Amino acid sequence: MRAIVIVLLAALAAACTDSTPDNPAAQPAETVPAEANDIAERPDVTDDAAGAARASAEAAAVDAQVRAWMAQLDVEQKARLVSGSRGDPESLEQDIDRVPGAAGYTVALPEFGIRDAALADGPAGLRILPQRENDDATYYATAFPVATALASTWDIELVERVGVAMGEEIREYGVDVFLAPGMNLHRNPLGGRNFEYFSEDPLLSGTMAAAVVNGVESNGVGATIKHYLANNQETNRQLIDTLINERTLREIYLRGWEIAVERSQPWAIMSAYNQINGSPVSESRDLLTTVLRDEWGFEGVVMTDWFAGDDPVAQMKAGNNLLMPGVPERSEAIRRALETGELTEAELDFNVERILTMVARSRSQQGYAYSNEPDLEAHAATARAAAAEGTVLLKNDGAVLPLADNERSIAAFGATSYEFIAGGSGSGDVNEAYTVSLVQGLEEAGFEIEAELAQTYAEYRAVEEAKLPEPEFFFELVPLIPEMPLDPAAIERAAQTADLAVITIGRSSGEFQDRDIEGDFDLTQAEQTMLADVSAAFRAEQKKVVVILNVGNVIETASWREHADAIILPWQGGQEAGHAVVDVLTGRVNPSGKLPTSFPLAYSDVPSAASAMSFPGIELSDEEVPGFGALSRGRPAQVEYRDGLFVGYRYYDTFGVEPAWPFGHGLSYTTFEVHALQPTLTDSGYRTAVTVTNTGDLAGKEVVQIYVEAPSERLVKPIRELRAYAKTALLDTGQSQTLEMDIRVEDLASFDPDERAWIVDPGEYRFYVATSSRDIHRSLTVERAALRVREVIADLRHHRIVEDLAPDR
Numbered sequence: 001m002r003a004i005v006i007v008l009l010a011a012l013a014a015a016c017t018d019s020t021p022d023n024p025a026a027q028p029a030e031t032v033p034a035e036a037n038d039i040a041e042r043p044d045v046t047d048d049a050a051g052a053a054r055a056s057a058e059a060a061a062v063d064a065q066v067r068a069w070m071a072q073l074d075v076e077q078k079a080r081l082v083s084g085s086r087g088d089p090e091s092l093e094q095d096i097d098r099v100p101g102a103a104g105y106t107v108a109l110p111e112f113g114i115r116d117a118a119l120a121d122g123p124a125g126l127r128i129l130p131q132r133e134n135d136d137a138t139y140y141a142t143a144f145p146v147a148t149a150l151a152s153t154w155d156i157e158l159v160e161r162v163g164v165a166m167g168e169e170i171r172e173y174g175v176d177v178f179l180a181p182g183m184n185l186h187r188n189p190l191g192g193r194n195f196e197y198f199s200e201d202p203l204l205s206g207t208m209a210a211a212v213v214n215g216v217e218s219n220g221v222g223a224t225i226k227h228y229l230a231n232n233q234e235t236n237r238q239l240i241d242t243l244i245n246e247r248t249l250r251e252i253y254l255r256g257w258e259i260a261v262e263r264s265q266p267w268a269i270m271s272a273y274n275q276i277n278g279s280p281v282s283e284s285r286d287l288l289t290t291v292l293r294d295e296w297g298f299e300g301v302v303m304t305d306w307f308a309g310d311d312p313v314a315q316m317k318a319g320n321n322l323l324m325p326g327v328p329e330r331s332e333a334i335r336r337a338l339e340t341g342e343l344t345e346a347e348l349d350f351n352v353e354r355i356l357t358m359v360a361r362s363r364s365q366q367g368y369a370y371s372n373e374p375d376l377e378a379h380a381a382t383a384r385a386a387a388a389e390g391t392v393l394l395k396n397d398g399a400v401l402p403l404a405d406n407e408r409s410i411a412a413f414g415a416t417s418y419e420f421i422a423g424g425s426g427s428g429d430v431n432e433a434y435t436v437s438l439v440q441g442l443e444e445a446g447f448e449i450e451a452e453l454a455q456t457y458a459e460y461r462a463v464e465e466a467k468l469p470e471p472e473f474f475f476e477l478v479p480l481i482p483e484m485p486l487d488p489a490a491i492e493r494a495a496q497t498a499d500l501a502v503i504t505i506g507r508s509s510g511e512f513q514d515r516d517i518e519g520d521f522d523l524t525q526a527e528q529t530m531l532a533d534v535s536a537a538f539r540a541e542q543k544k545v546v547v548i549l550n551v552g553n554v555i556e557t558a559s560w561r562e563h564a565d566a567i568i569l570p571w572q573g574g575q576e577a578g579h580a581v582v583d584v585l586t587g588r589v590n591p592s593g594k595l596p597t598s599f600p601l602a603y604s605d606v607p608s609a610a611s612a613m614s615f616p617g618i619e620l621s622d623e624e625v626p627g628f629g630a631l632s633r634g635r636p637a638q639v640e641y642r643d644g645l646f647v648g649y650r651y652y653d654t655f656g657v658e659p660a661w662p663f664g665h666g667l668s669y670t671t672f673e674v675h676a677l678q679p680t681l682t683d684s685g686y687r688t689a690v691t692v693t694n695t696g697d698l699a700g701k702e703v704v705q706i707y708v709e710a711p712s713e714r715l716v717k718p719i720r721e722l723r724a725y726a727k728t729a730l731l732d733t734g735q736s737q738t739l740e741m742d743i744r745v746e747d748l749a750s751f752d753p754d755e756r757a758w759i760v761d762p763g764e765y766r767f768y769v770a771t772s773s774r775d776i777h778r779s780l781t782v783e784r785a786a787l788r789v790r791e792v793i794a795d796l797r798h799h800r801i802v803e804d805l806a807p808d809r
């Protein structure tokens with residue numbers, strides 16, 4: 001396990017002061033520990049004696065099996081195992097594809113009883129083919145809400161339940177390892193795969209990723225967190241060189257991965273295509289062995305992204321155990337290196353042992369008789385619940401929502417109202433049986449949809465969808481149809497006959513390309529006109545306008561939000577999104593989602609938008625580098641992370657830049673009172689008890705967030721950073737719940753590149769008890785002495801990138 005300096009807290013002086021008056025209206029209530037949602041160590045699910053004994057016995061059996069296999073294998077056979085089956089001639093001759101649509105397989109050696117493990121894509125659900133040759137059965141998987149929507153729940157227990165449901169489908173369809181979750185950060189809102197990732201914040205990202213992993217792996221199958229590391233864009237993603245200072249790397253981009261490893265110990269981690277400071281991640285021993293294993297204690301497999309890297313021998317020596325999906329030329333290069341001594345058998349053995357451990361743990365190796373019949377109905381219900389819990393109520397002027405009983409007739413505007421977007425495209429797309437649209441959800445809930453308007457949209461959609469090109473590859477992003485120009489007379493008729501207007505703005509993005517500002521981050525002129533004209537017509541009739549954002553990424557809202565009485569953000573909520581949105585509209589579910597990423601007023605406010613060098617980088621050549629098959633790897637390029645530590649709310653809050661909607665923001669149909677007590681010392685740090693009372697008229701949930709401001713005289717630091725969070729249960733009117741949130745001493749530390757250690761600076765630490773990064777209910781302070789928490793082993797410094805780099809503005 002990672003090296004940690006033992007802290008003797010008894011010797012530490014901690015003087016606590018309170019800078020916010022007590023709130024006498026908040027009544028003490030039953031104390032409910034919140035360790036599942038804060039940064040404190042999560043108790044192992046096998047803490048009971050029987051579970052621990054069972055886990056120990058299983059681990060011993062796996063270890064014995066791996067040792068037995070290693071004693072029988074020769075060098076040639078070991079060399080075959082470190083490459084996926086696509087790179088193995090014998091595997092290709094067998095043409096094994098027992099799970100059609102799986103992304104790849106490990107190599108089987110039947111003569112030793114070693115079976116192949118099947119690996120399949122995610123992260124919004126299992127990606128396999130829904131139909132098979134000469135087979136009338138269907139093999140659909142559940143499309144769950146995208147990762148950003150799951151993170152918006154701020155509910156670890158719920159997200160783990162989603163992981164359990166995913167894992168049951170993975171197991172019952174015969175897959176062994178899920179290539180998910182993804183957990184790169186939302187550094188820039190134009191990132192094409194942001195929907196696959198959780199947040200702009202490493203704590204929220206790491207805890208959410210761990211929840212998915214723990215849920216998936218409870219089924220005896222593996223999960224893979226990806227794409228390690230700083231793989232935050234699609235533009236030239238295979239060749240981009242990310243230039244980043246070590247402190248930023250450790251505090252922002254590595255931190256979430258460390259949390260995920262600490263809390264879930266996943267079966268696998270996928271290394272990314274990109275370089276960091278001139279070194280390909282998949283060939284970096286510092287990142288793959290020294291940081292992952294020596295500093296953090298990671299025990300699983302490191303595998304490449306598909307076809308990643310140029311030097312398979314360097315990948316082996318770095319500790320990139322498994323090369324996927326396997327390329328014959330790379331397998332041959334490994335064999336030659338073994339013959340010449342460039343690669344030693346001991347180095348090869350290290351990689352093989354990790355792979356065999358994963359195989360030995362797999363359901364396939366254990367001979368599990370998978371059914372091909374997961375409980376899709378139950379999983380749809382889980383997806384619906386998660387989609388509703390992850391819906392964020394951004395605006396609700398005049399309490400227009402939930403809908404009143406007499407508001408039953410709805411005019412649905414926006415082409416996406418009639419065909420919701422379940423998720424993004426690419427390897428993260430799921431082949432689900434259906435997607436419930438907004439209109440379908442409304443009709444099934446008994447609402448009347450304005451018929452003439454719906455017919456106009458149906459005719460328009462049929463014409464425009466016929467113009468769309470057929471995708472050449474499954475991962476190709478098919479553009480959405482343009483928004484329909486509206487006849488002013490049709491808007492007027494709808495305003496007179498319907499009780500209110502619902503407008504949906506839709507966006508999709510995916511693998512291989514980042515988004516555009518014009519017409520994607522910003523609304524199109526047709527969308528702006530629709531919002532303005534519909535709002536004017538309905539408000540003239542004293543009727544309300546609700547806007548729904550069916551998007552996978554952040555968009556601009558400041559220029560048009562005045563046209564909406566309420567704005568709902570369900571993101572891309574999976575196959576049950578239409579039902580989930582209607583649950584929120586009607587109040588069947590009181591919204592409790594909170595933003596996991598900031599919404600800027602304009603793209604120009606984004607800290608990484610200052611120059612092309614900061615995002616998406618500068619191309620170093622005009623020539624594209626060919627890849628495998630018909631794919632291009634893009635052009636060599638460099639990107640400098642000039643925003644440093646100041647990503648998302650860390651920038652907006654520190655430099656006083658007003659966002660459209662702050663990190664952590666989300667409204668409810670009820671109101672809450674938040675009362676915090678003084679932090680108390682624990683064996684590992686501080687515990688803060690926060691009592692939440694429902695002071696409104698409807699049952700609801702609240703998310704409490706604790707941000708910490710640290711002394712910044714010696715090192716430049718963000719003004720405050722999220723250090724713990726917890727979500728209440730459903731509280732009835734007048735009901736209270738006390739949440740206890742732990743913050744470890746080491747979570748107060750900053751990385752000092754000169755000291756090569758994490759350091760707690762002396763001075764005053766302010767704990768902000770909040771419901772968003774800008775909505776602070778109470779401020780508490782503790783005094784700390786200086787402390788050297790733990791030293792690091794890997795040296796990740798780069799001579800061109802200065803430390804403590806502030807945003808380039």
